[in-house]
Amino acid sequence: MMMGANATAPFYIPSSSLLSSTTKHHLLPQLKTTFTPILTNSSSSKSYYYRHPTIGHHREKRKLEGFTVRTLSSEEEEVVLEEQKEEGNKQLDQLYQRIASGEFTVNQSGFPYSLRNGLSKLGIPSEILDYLFKWDQANASPQIPEAKGQISAIRSEPFFIPLYRLYLAYGGIFRLTFGPKSFLIVSDPSIAKHILKDNSKAYSKGILAEILEFVMGKGLIPADGDVWRVRRRAIVPALHQKYVAAMISLFGQATDRLCKKLDAAASDGEDVEMESLFSRLTLDIIGKAVFNYDFDSLTNDAGIVEAVYTVLREAEDRSVAPIPFWEIPIWKNISPRQKKVSGALKLINGTLDDLIDICKRMVDEEELQFHEEYMNEQDPSILHFLLASGDDVSSKQLRDDLMTMLIAGHETSAAVLTWTFYLLSKEPIVLSKLQDEVDSVLGDRFPTIEDMKKLKYTNRVINESMRLYPQPPVLIRRSLEDDMLGKYPIKRGEDIFISVWNLHRSPNLWEDADKFNPERWPLDGPNPNETNQNFRYLPFGGGPRKCVGDMFASYETLVAVAMLVRRFNFEIALGAPPEHADPFKGPIVVQVQMTTGATIHTTEGLNMTVTRRLKPSVARVLEMPVLKVDVDPYVNLSNGDTLLSKRGEVSSPHS
Numbered sequence: 113m114m115m116g117a118n119a120t121a122p123f124y125i126p127s128s129s130l131l132s133s134t135t136k137h138h139l140l141p142q143l144k145t146t147f148t149p150i151l152t153n154s155s156s157s158k159s160y161y162y163r164h165p166t167i168g169h170h171r172e173k174r175k176l177e178g179f180t181v182r183t184l185s186s187e188e189e190e191v192v193l194e195e196q197k198e199e200g201n202k203q204l205d206q207l208y209q210r211i212a213s214g215e216f217t218v219n220q221s222g223f224p225y226s227l228r229n230g231l232s233k234l235g236i237p238s239e240i241l242d243y244l245f246k247w248d249q250a251n252a253s254p255q256i257p258e259a260k261g262q263i264s265a266i267r268s269e270p271f272f273i274p275l276y277r278l279y280l281a282y283g284g285i286f287r288l289t290f291g292p293k294s295f296l297i298v299s300d301p302s303i304a305k306h307i308l309k310d311n312s313k314a315y316s317k318g319i320l321a322e323i324l325e326f327v328m329g330k331g332l333i334p335a336d337g338d339v340w341r342v343r344r345r346a347i348v349p350a351l352h353q354k355y356v357a358a359m360i361s362l363f364g365q366a367t368d369r370l371c372k373k374l375d376a377a378a379s380d381g382e383d384v385e386m387e388s389l390f391s392r393l394t395l396d397i398i399g400k401a402v403f404n405y406d407f408d409s410l411t412n413d414a415g416i417v418e419a420v421y422t423v424l425r426e427a428e429d430r431s432v433a434p435i436p437f438w439e440i441p442i443w444k445n446i447s448p449r450q451k452k453v454s455g456a457l458k459l460i461n462g463t464l465d466d467l468i469d470i471c472k473r474m475v476d477e478e479e480l481q482f483h484e485e486y487m488n489e490q491d492p493s494i495l496h497f498l499l500a501s502g503d504d505v506s507s508k509q510l511r512d513d514l515m516t517m518l519i520a521g522h523e524t525s526a527a528v529l530t531w532t533f534y535l536l537s538k539e540p541i542v543l544s545k546l547q548d549e550v551d552s553v554l555g556d557r558f559p560t561i562e563d564m565k566k567l568k569y570t571n572r573v574i575n576e577s578m579r580l581y582p583q584p585p586v587l588i589r590r591s592l593e594d595d596m597l598g599k600y601p602i603k604r605g606e607d608i609f610i611s612v613w614n615l616h617r618s619p620n621l622w623e624d625a626d627k628f629n630p631e632r633w634p635l636d637g638p639n640p641n642e643t644n645q646n647f648r649y650l651p652f653g654g655g656p657r658k659c660v661g662d663m664f665a666s667y668e669t670l671v672a673v674a675m676l677v678r679r680f681n682f683e684i685a686l687g688a689p690p691e692h693a694d695p696f697k698g699p700i701v702v703q704v705q706m707t708t709g710a711t712i713h714t715t716e717g718l719n720m721t722v723t724r725r726l727k728p729s730v731a732r733v734l735e736m737p738v739l740k741v742d743v744d745p746y747v748n749l750s751n752g753d754t755l756l757s758k759r760g761e762v763s764s765p766h767s
């Protein structure tokens with residue numbers, strides 16, 4: 113699809129006088145789907161502004177016949193952006209006023225506090241009160257700043273967004289109270305390091321373990337204490353270097369299947385919903401990698417694939433549910449949804465048991481010489497390694513671990529890919545730089561382990577995407593004993609959210625924190641991680657419970673991004689969900705909305721238009737005199753392609 117000359121210029125539908133309120137009522141919903149509002153009913157001008165990337169397209173223009181529509185001049189555009197910014201500031205001011213009014217602040221209790229409060233109301237200046245109550249302050253421990261609110265305030269948007277606003281107001285640690293529930297929200301790198309690494313023994317997975325029990329049992333993510341120690345020691349060796357290197361060809365083959373699907377969509381001119389495709393890509397990969405099972409979910413939707421998604425959605429819904437409805441005994445038996453979840457779990461568990469049996473038989477028949485980098489060529493899966501290692505474990509525990517890895521290694525990688533492509537669609541310069549690197553490193557080959565080090569810029573793009581969209585956006589812990597967090601004492605049993613989102617987007621820790629800027633990570637610098645970034649960057653967590661699949665996931669996303677951008681260009685599709693001005697970020701426009709379960713999802717999918725790329729080298733050849741031969745490069749082929757596009761497209765990679 114060609115872009116018009118004013119491709120990104122906002123359009124302006126002059127004031128409401130042109131649109132009667134009935135017309136507006138009937139037409140605006142329609143216009144909204146076609147022309148995305150960047151600000152409606154602005155207070156100063158009562159006008160409607162629209163921005164649409166393909167406004168130059170004839171079909172779109174016709175929809176506005178009967179209305180005066182014109183492009184905003186650059187001065188007008190500035191006014192619009194200024195208005196947006198003002199609107200954002202106004203809302204932020206309102207939030208601060210509400211905070212200052214004490215709406216969110218829990219009253220401290222006790223006689224000294226009441227006395228001080230009473231004297232203050234009588235007009236005694238605060239300096240005098242400070243002097244009088246010095247003894248009280250000296251004896252009391254510092255109190256963690258406290259905020260309270262309505263659960264509905266958090267449920268209207270992804271919960272980490274209000275947590276970010278409260279962080280800006282309350283700082284690196286504060287208590288958030290909703291009715292009887294209370295959480296500590298940590299957004300300070302040194303406190304995060306203390307909890308995750310320095311004093312990690314004093315913390316458990318808390319609520320997370322309770323929520324995930326139904327699906328992961330005592331698998332590695334929810335497990336604590338001895339079970340965790342034993343299982344971690346058994347599983348980590350299975351992800352040795354030789355295994356991860358072997359996985360690279362699996363990543364390549366799976367991505368190639370996705371390329372074929374996109375190829376078909378590009379030929380048919382159909383838009384594609386990339387979020388679900390990424391989810392299927394990573395499900396296919398993790399199934400093979402963990403227990404040698406081909407879900408083939410890119411072509412198959414039924415049975416086990418549907419069961420996996422039923423269970424995943426349930427786990428995600430439970431993780432953001434205000435009350436544990438699933439614990440109501442009668443609910444389990446009568447709720448159709450809960451019955452569906454039980455059925456799905458039964459099917460998955462049965463399949464896993466079968467796979468464990470098959471693998472056990474394979475291991476029994478094998479002439480086995482187990483060593484550190486052991487790998488069965490026919491079945492390099494983690495399950496095969498564990499059984500061959502003589503892992504002395506119950507079938508239930510093994511199943512819990514497999515299920516944990518299936519979930520942990522699936523939605524996370526899919527979410528990283530989704531948001532990376534979303535970010536790339538917004539920054540064509542980054543995309544073309546990325547394509548240059550991939551062209552020169554890979555050519556038409558499948559990627560190999562050696563390429564992983566060479567795809568430096570691709571890696572930086574993914575590092576930056578994981579900074580802006582960390583998966584998961586918060587890490588959950590519970591204190592097992594009294595402890596000190598910074599200068600604040602805390603009691604045993606505190607539920608803690610470490611907001612990776614806040615750490616990764618803190619204006620105090622990052623320059624232009626909200627900007628997608630892969631260049632912030634120098635190509636010749638170290639690969640950023642929690643250690644060299646002093647716990648301000650935690651894409652894979654940190655300390656003893658750091659992700660066991662970090663290298664696996666890094667290579668998986670590298671291969672997928674490299675192979676996809678080599679072959680295609682990606683743009684947000686026409687008719688994708690409207691852009692919304694985010695009042696808290698001034699003129700920055702978010703086009704794809706977020707929602708959460710365990711990872712950050714889009715609300716309506718990532719709809720993209722995918723077009724095949726022309727190889728730069730071919731384009732250059734075509735500019736040369738060679739073109740004088742009798743072949744018209746633009747001649748139409750029977751399938752609607754031109755010869756140019758046929759020749760210029762990057763062919764399917766071959767090993």
Ligand code: HEM
Nearest residue numbers: 332333520521524525528583587652653657659660661665
């Ligand atoms: C880009 C993809 C991935 C991201 C962003 C990611 C992120 C994380 C994070 C942040 C943690 C720490 C959780 C915490 O401290 O509470 C974690 C733990 C874990 N991850 Fe990943 N992960 C990814 C891929 C994978 C893959 C592919 C696997 C398996 C092959 C995996 C397996 C695990 C396991 C088993 C744990 C728990 C470790 C433990 O508690 O000892 N992850 N992951």
